[in-house]
Amino acid sequence: MGFEYAPAPESRSIVDIKASYGLFIDGEFVDGRGSSFKTINPATEETLAEVAEASDADVDLAVKAARRAFRGWSRMSGKERAKYLFRIARIIQERGRELAVLESIDNGKPIKESRDVDVPVVAAHFFYYAGWADKLEYAGLGPNPQPLGVAGQVIPWNFPLLMLAWKVAPALACGNTVVLKPAETTPLTALLFAEICQQADLPPGVVNIVTGAGGTGQAVVSHPDVDKVAFTGSTAVGKAIARAIAGTDKKATLELGGKAANIVFDDAAIDQAIEGIVGGIFFNQGHVCCAGSRLLVQESVADEVLARLKRRMGTLRVGDPLDKNTDIGAINSAEQLGRIRELSEIGVAEGAERWAPACDLPSSGFWFPPTIFTGVTQAHRIAREEVFGPVLSVLTFRTPAEAVEKANNTPYGLSAGVWTEKGSRILHMASQLRAGVVWANTFNKFDPTSPFGGYKESGYGREGGRQGLAAYLKGADA
């Protein structure tokens, strides 16, 4: 086992969570016309706040506000729009600790991650797209690029603020206005972002936040005056949205699930690969669409890799998300925990061998230990379906060709990882893998300048980079 660590809790006094929240429409917080729901802290099950559930009528008001705001916002010079985006980016940095603590409380992710990954990458996205706002005609997307209009954006609970940034920053930079629906279990940082929009004096209606569940999301994407739909979430809901907007002239980007192969060759630097395997699957409790959830390890080094991986897993600290030493926080919801348990039990029933280090889990809240399955075959459901939790399936291969075949044997195609000392092998694998992102000797690295998106059932369209602008401009093709 690892060292004993004294508790190192981050103070939550920096956040001021209100008892109840309304909707953010036309620059103001307003009461919804629908009912309300509770958001909880998944590490303790305490209720954090009561949040308005936007009805169809509320969504309609938000879309109307966005439409009114579009006139001014789209005609404003790029240079002026950039000023607002730079201001938002700076406020995100200034209020970074508050955002990180609130994200960890509402979502369950370790403060180490919300503080060092989520919030800095969120700020970086706003800075990056602020820089594009007055340079759109140089983006290689046509001589006089024009915004689409009102964007309806629906995001999941695994990276609440980061997914907001991926959607809002490019939309605004291009001159669109937005109506965004955060996930039901993690609405609080989107509502704090609404306050930041007020603080930045963003013109009313440019950003509208409508909280709610699936029904609210449906109202946003199917509203007739929404020109562009941007969705991140499950493949099942993505397909439902594609059906709902078929036959309309709405433009859409869908960022869906994944089942990434993380491929370790026998010449890889093993200790470095172990860190990449751990980060690939246990980062954010494995609630990551691009998680390296299938480890493909070359047979000749499989025993050594597994032994070192198990030793490393024994040092992972699972527990209080606000403790600065925590590596793995709480599972986001009882429902998600149920899904992870069910698929893990199916893994055992189908004949795979389950292993997890001994670890004390807190008595309240939702927890799952870091887990690996060995003896997994490609037919097993844990090798095919997204577990979306801290569960790794281990498979082996003998030749590069077999690695490619197994890696691509999935309905998804979002990401992959390759670990080898050979540069030529990295390039060869990257050209063979049907995945939107291929990481070489690293994993789960996010940068606003680089496009992200999938093949096959992982969706279509790209977010991030110059390509991410195309999703918010008329007639543009990245």
Ligand code: NAP
């Ligand atoms: P989800 O059920 O698809 O939910 C995503 C969002 O859609 C939530 O805001 C949800 O509201 C809303 N929604 C549900 N039903 C809807 C409908 N019929 N019409 C419109 N909106 C609807 O997915 P999740 O369980 O929250 O997230 C996990 C999934 O997202 C995983 O499969 C993961 O791979 C995928 N994901 C993909 C990416 C990517 O970039 N490709 C990133 C993150 C996550 P509620 O919150 O109320 O359910």
Ligand code: MG
């Ligand atoms: Mg919550």
